[in-house]
Amino acid sequence: MSELLNIDDLHLEFHTYDGVVKVLAGVNLQMRRGDVLGLVGETGCGKSMTALSVPRLIPMPPGRITAGRVTFNGEDILSKRESEMEAFRARHVGMIFQDPVTNLNPLFTIREQLVDAVLYQQAQGKRVPGRWRGFTPSVRQLRKEAHERAVELMRLTGIPDGDKRIYDYPHQFSGGMRQRVLIAMALAGDPDLLIADEPTTALDVTIQAQILRLIRSLVAQLGLTVLLITHNLGVVARSCERVAVMYAGRVVEESPVRELFRNPKHPYTRGLIAAVPQKDVHRGGLEGIPGIIPNLINPPAGCRFNPRCEHVMGICRESVPPAIEVGAGHHAACFLYAEDA
Amino acid sequence: MNIRFYILRRIALVIPTLIGLSILTFSIARIVPGDPVGLAAGPRATEEIKEAFRREFGLDQPLPIQYINYMTGLFRGDWGESLYTRRAVINDLRVYWPATLELTTAAVVIATVLGVPAGVISAMYRNRLPDHVARVLSLFFVSFPSFWLAMIFQTWFARDLGLFPIGKRLPVLVSPPAPTTGLFLIDSLVQLDLETFLISLRHLFIPALVLSFGAFASITRITRASMVEALEKDFVRMERAIGIPYRVIIFKYVLRNALIATITVISLNFGWLMAGAILIETIFDWPGLGLYAVEASLSLDFQPIMGIAILYGVVFSVVNILTDIVYGILDPRIRYG
Numbered sequence: 011m012s013e014l015l016n017i018d019d020l021h022l023e024f025h026t027y028d029g030v031v032k033v034l035a036g037v038n039l040q041m042r043r044g045d046v047l048g049l050v051g052e053t054g055c056g057k058s059m060t061a062l063s064v065p066r067l068i069p070m071p072p073g074r075i076t077a078g079r080v081t082f083n084g085e086d087i088l089s090k091r092e093s094e095m096e097a098f099r100a101r102h103v104g105m106i107f108q109d110p111v112t113n114l115n116p117l118f119t120i121r122e123q124l125v126d127a128v129l130y131q132q133a134q135g136k137r138v139p140g141r142w143r144g145f146t147p148s149v150r151q152l153r154k155e156a157h158e159r160a161v162e163l164m165r166l167t168g169i170p171d172g173d174k175r176i177y178d179y180p181h182q183f184s185g186g187m188r189q190r191v192l193i194a195m196a197l198a199g200d201p202d203l204l205i206a207d208e209p210t211t212a213l214d215v216t217i218q219a220q221i222l223r224l225i226r227s228l229v230a231q232l233g234l235t236v237l238l239i240t241h242n243l244g245v246v247a248r249s250c251e252r253v254a255v256m257y258a259g260r261v262v263e264e265s266p267v268r269e270l271f272r273n274p275k276h277p278y279t280r281g282l283i284a285a286v287p288q289k290d291v292h293r294g295g296l297e298g299i300p301g302i303i304p305n306l307i308n309p310p311a312g313c314r315f316n317p318r319c320e321h322v323m324g325i326c327r328e329s330v331p332p333a334i335e336v337g338a339g340h341h342a343a344c345f346l347y348a349e350d351a
Numbered sequence: 352m353n354i355r356f357y358i359l360r361r362i363a364l365v366i367p368t369l370i371g372l373s374i375l376t377f378s379i380a381r382i383v384p385g386d387p388v389g390l391a392a393g394p395r396a397t398e399e400i401k402e403a404f405r406r407e408f409g410l411d412q413p414l415p416i417q418y419i420n421y422m423t424g425l426f427r428g429d430w431g432e433s434l435y436t437r438r439a440v441i442n443d444l445r446v447y448w449p450a451t452l453e454l455t456t457a458a459v460v461i462a463t464v465l466g467v468p469a470g471v472i473s474a475m476y477r478n479r480l481p482d483h484v485a486r487v488l489s490l491f492f493v494s495f496p497s498f499w500l501a502m503i504f505q506t507w508f509a510r511d512l513g514l515f516p517i518g519k520r521l522p523v524l525v526s527p528p529a530p531t532t533g534l535f536l537i538d539s540l541v542q543l544d545l546e547t548f549l550i551s552l553r554h555l556f557i558p559a560l561v562l563s564f565g566a567f568a569s570i571t572r573i574t575r576a577s578m579v580e581a582l583e584k585d586f587v588r589m590e591r592a593i594g595i596p597y598r599v600i601i602f603k604y605v606l607r608n609a610l611i612a613t614i615t616v617i618s619l620n621f622g623w624l625m626a627g628a629i630l631i632e633t634i635f636d637w638p639g640l641g642l643y644a645v646e647a648s649l650s651l652d653f654q655p656i657m658g659i660a661i662l663y664g665v666v667f668s669v670v671n672i673l674t675d676i677v678y679g680i681l682d683p684r685i686r687y688g
Binding site for chain 1: 585589590592595604608683
């Protein structure tokens, strides 16, 4: 299958009063159509920024992309004009976020927001005949169809009584239902790629499971391509086919899911998997990775994990390790696996 | 809870407020130091004359009885009469009040129509040229005393350029439209008298514009601030991420969130302008309530003072109710909460 998304050597800086934060330092990520890729890492490792670079929603300033390319379907995203980006987002990308409470506009009914999502994603950046101008039979027909599509989307995302509840306001919905509404809005224009940025983090555990099940069933039904961002390895294990592990602004390991859990290669990934609490946690206590995540204003030279790594070598402090193939579709950015190291 | 019940509840809540206000102003008007009867009857009035005055105005009765008499009079349309002019207060209010209402409303409309877009543009182009222009302008307008600006405008536009009349609501030779509301603009429109409409519009324009400056500044600033705040909300990023055009996000989704604070400031301004219109009214020889109120309070003429206080209280309450209704329309959480 063809390559859908290619993030190539992306460098991103944030200018703050304390100095320049090197948030992303050469991120590489590829997705094919139909992929379900999990992007995991600790808070602040750059997962969300990597994801936001695709619809180009990183706030700039203070953010600045200093190097790298993002291509989608072969189109260079970073060189598009803002008006082209609006059309691009409408046509190709859907995105859902962490907190379903703050991500819906509290002053508008679900109908207003969902119908707009349908209309503007269909229009793909072109004008939509509004309610004020051109209230002709064709406009009325357009809006009626959009309404029907909205109800259909609510059914698809598992919201009961969508035809009635569509007239409700967000505060009349529970958290899980709101997240379903947001998924419906993201899917309104049949996007090529759904980016889910920590979609279950703000929800109860039982609701988390429901939302993940919904995303999985949508993948099966619609053949969606999904980039799922999470810090929860359990979510990755249940929902993804491939996984990329990020540490301090770089992808350190990328592999099929089963392979990663069975055979983690990068010392950071190993530490991460060892840190997942097991059933017998009361006997062994919690495992952790020694040290803390580096300050990205002044990151360590070479491999950014080197101060915390138990296998650290001289070269790790000097140069950045390239992604080395360590198995079928399995890459790790670590000098331990370099032939000549 | 539906919107009708919400509105009814708002109106019901106003009643105790108005009763409180009437008791308060009544007490203040009667307890202030100074002897209104002595002032009205003249320095050489004998004790008998003063006594007759007191009896005539019911001032010999105990205060609670006086209050009840006053309140029952209010509902019968008898708002008392002035100690000096002996005219009925209600008739004076009918003459002066519409002029002030017209001036204030026009000023609030101008300030809103200019201020809200200026605030929106400011927020959209935050820290860029349009923002700086709007902020400097609004700072400029709040910083100058309005009476000074009023005189400058009068000199430029009326005397030097001759574009607008110097003052008054209408020229002496033009007869005002038959009063239905007392607002010349509306009365002349109702009677399809376009000429009078345009003449009174020209008379209204400069005083209303000058009066609107302070309100323009505060409306611009609050709109900008609340737009900036609303633009930081998560749902803005979500709406952008799924491809809703930025202009739709701004003018449909963000603006409504920002307007709640703006509506508050607009209604507050309406009250301030009504009370503060006196300087402008004096400069432009505008026959409004301001001058009437000042004269009444300087001479302790308690019936007009009471009448004005009650009238302003009612107007404030009406504005408040309207504001609450607009809140309820804008924000469903207020309506249902």
